[in-house]
Amino acid sequence: MNVGAACSSGGTNGIEQDPHVLAVDDNVVDRKLVEKLFKNSSCRVTTAENGMRALEYLGLGGDRQSCSSCQASDICPSHGLKVNLVLTDYCMPGMTGYELLKKIKESSHMKEVPVVIMSSENISARINKCLEEGAQMFIQKPLKLSDVKKLRCQVMQRRS
């Protein structure tokens, strides 16, 4: 049963806001899976199909950095919901997840947002590179419900 028309989530107790996740993946099947995994875990989800779209959504390089509404609250009338977690695939055409991670960490107002990288390949050089660049975590695909619950916990802990 869907509680709360505005949110794309199952809804929690309403005292704490459900975390808002931006999931970036070029594979449509994976985007659909990630979206459902997070919705079933009481999170709001926005998906993006590549790094450029993700950056646009985050308003990086644009006027979001200097927007006072964004700084003041979780919802900005011009820019929408604040993002509490970015989850991105590593292997994407154009901008890789690593490059997206770098751009986020280089920005002044988004660098505190945790970024988690997903990959189907377990390459330690890749993992280390991402962690060194500031990734919160590296998760192996395919994503499972237990992975998502863990992530939600971590995000909520950071917020409190």
Add this chain to the structure above:
Amino acid sequence: MLNVAEAQEALEIEKIERPDMDLIEMQRQFAEYSASLFREGFLDSQFTQLQQLQDESNPDFVLEVVSLFFDGSERLLNDLTLSLEQEMVDFKKVDAHVHQLKGSSSSIGAQRVKNACIAFRNCCELQIPEACRAYLQQVKQEYLLVKNKLQTLLKMEQQIVAAGGSIPITECPEWIRLECCHRPGCCYKPEWIRLECCYRMEWIISESRMVARVDHLGLMLLAGVDQARVLPQAGVLLQAGVD
């Protein structure tokens, strides 16, 4: 001996007394079919994840994801066929496509397609077009098989839902049957028996001095045990000695 009319009447009476008999039968058939797909390696535990995610807020979730998988895969397979037909094959592009297909098949639990993609990718590194085309054929075959089976499974699911029933969820079994490369009908007193899971490439350890028989399907039956447990990276695999 009942005649046809009496038999039909008996059946009708039974249906009235047990109106959900058909539903129970459908659920049983569904569970059996589902279990066979896991047993034969067509699906793995990731598919169970999908089924567990389906709920009232999105009762067609599995169907939607699977449909996306079908559409995407068919496009990728067409692109792959075209790419491999070129004079100068762009192996980087081929690899990228296979990577995509491997990813989506892994995400929905289409295990055999995923493994066929892994084998295909290994071949891509060698950059031999004919070999790649052969591997592509394998992938296509596995794709068509799983597509057919998923469509059957989902149809059975629809029938159950239409009859007002709930869908039994099958857990992916931990025990699977392994294929043995030895001749059927032989008895082995193995010190070393070679067992290979063609889908997982994991080895199992068999207890030494165990008597085993290879049945007519070429399946290894360890004495007293119907199926063998797969242990990851278990180490030695061995040669069989014929008794």
